[in-house]
Amino acid sequence: MTVEHTIEVNGLVKRFGEVRALEGVDLLARQGEVLGLLGPNGAGKTTLVRVLATLLKADAGSARVVGLDVQRDAAKLRERIGLAGQYAAVDENLTGLENLTMVGRLYGMNRRSAKARGRELLERFELLDAANRPTKTYSGGMRRRLDLAAALVAQPPVLFLDEPTTGLDPRSRLSLWEVIEGLVSEGTTVLLTTQYLDEADRLASEIAVIDQGRVIAGGTPDELKDRVGGERLEIRLDDAAHAEVAARALASMADEPPSVVGEVVRVGVHRRSGAIVAAVRRLDEAGVGVEDIALRRPTLDDVFLALTGHAAEADTDETKQENKDE
């Protein structure tokens, strides 16, 4: 049997009592790509990862990872996957090296090779200096890197990363992103959940937007952005009182009427080149002063807002439900 897709999810359903965490999810990921699972807290992202990582049984539907059924072949599958999450699952009382050695041995390596592999990973993740310190002395970013290192001990072809950078400072996020990009360039398939749109934009080659247990949109980041529309001009006026005049002056530039929020006017443009000059000329003729003007591509934030009708912000009540119920 040839495996066409590294991750294949069909009609996955999971309920926790009354809470419907997954309501028929379909997903496909090819080998060596990052599939970004984007959605607010409580959308079902974590539940999906837990089902795929063999931690949770689905109520209906099927899922295969590297050709193995997540339920029937769970034991075999566990040798081929790595899991790292937002909670940085390392033993705080063990040193970095002890943690990685333990994980390696639990994958079936002998003590010596587990230790060697641990050292190799610590070096790669710039943790060698802290190798013999208990991990409770590590910073948040260091723990997250160690957690990711633990997921990589057995060089799994598939990696599940559940909100790997949540709560990290910008510098740690960036360095974790670089590590993930390195892994993907070596052929690792990654399923990445995130609520950060910039993260999905940077890392994912394919994105599935998930909300309330369903995949509501999918495609490359560019395809998703195109779906929301092309580029837009964002103009900040020096006086909100002139907004109506400005909107009228700009109306002929686009098919849809410009939108006005306070002193900011937004208008869609057909062609990028010359758009700013044209807009400034029109506004100047109309006698409207401009404070700032910029051409903006839609962000995944815009995508999310357009698709779900609400911004990609935390919805903590639902998260608690999802996490508490079993």
Added chain:
Amino acid sequence: MRRLVTDTLIIAERNLIRLPRAPELLIAFTVQPIMFVLLFRYVFGGAIKTPGFSYADFLIPGIIVQNIAFGGFVTALGLNEDLHKGLIDRFRSLPMARPAVLAGRTLADVVTNGLSAAILIATGLLIGFHFHTSFLHAVAGFGLLLLFGYAFSWVFAFVGMLTSTPEAANSVAFIAVFPLTFISSAFVPVASMPEVLRGFAEVNPFTITVNAMRSLWLGAPAHNNVWGAVVWAFVIIAVFAPVAVARYRRATGR
């Protein structure tokens, strides 16, 4: 099967190497039981009549059994912590033997229990406790003690997997086990209790185990207590190990 043994040993090693790094646990293991020995011996001891034994001889087997039963406490707390920090998720995503996380924990308890029992015996010897039997009997008693403690570690493993917070694990375990240890022959002769309590105390596994210890260490009449205690330990393991492992298989973190 080989996988189960090696994985269990790996987890037991993990729990033991972290022990010296959390000194508050070591103190709980050592200072607290010594304190209880001294309190019982010198505060209550004078008022409690123990026909046939000095109170020091009577007390030490009882208090050691109580202490060993609580030794599994760390297992409940530790598993609960692992659950909440996501470590159980990590373990469950690894190709390791399913019961190993719990079996490794309870195995590590045997080592710490042995340590704290040795400390209590030493304290006992200082305050007037004597072995009245042969060396082999004393060693057999020590073995029974560890078996009984191991059985209770599985009770605590279940409690740790069942409760949602370490605080809850703490109070459930305490409320369930503490009365059990007191309504027994551990500190006073059961003959001195009201009839209802005495009826309970006489079938209580603690009483049976404490009496078994007294026969192995002090030469008290054995009756069926030694076998009874061994059977109790195996029954407790047979009940709680499967339910704890079943809980683990379905455990969800956080």
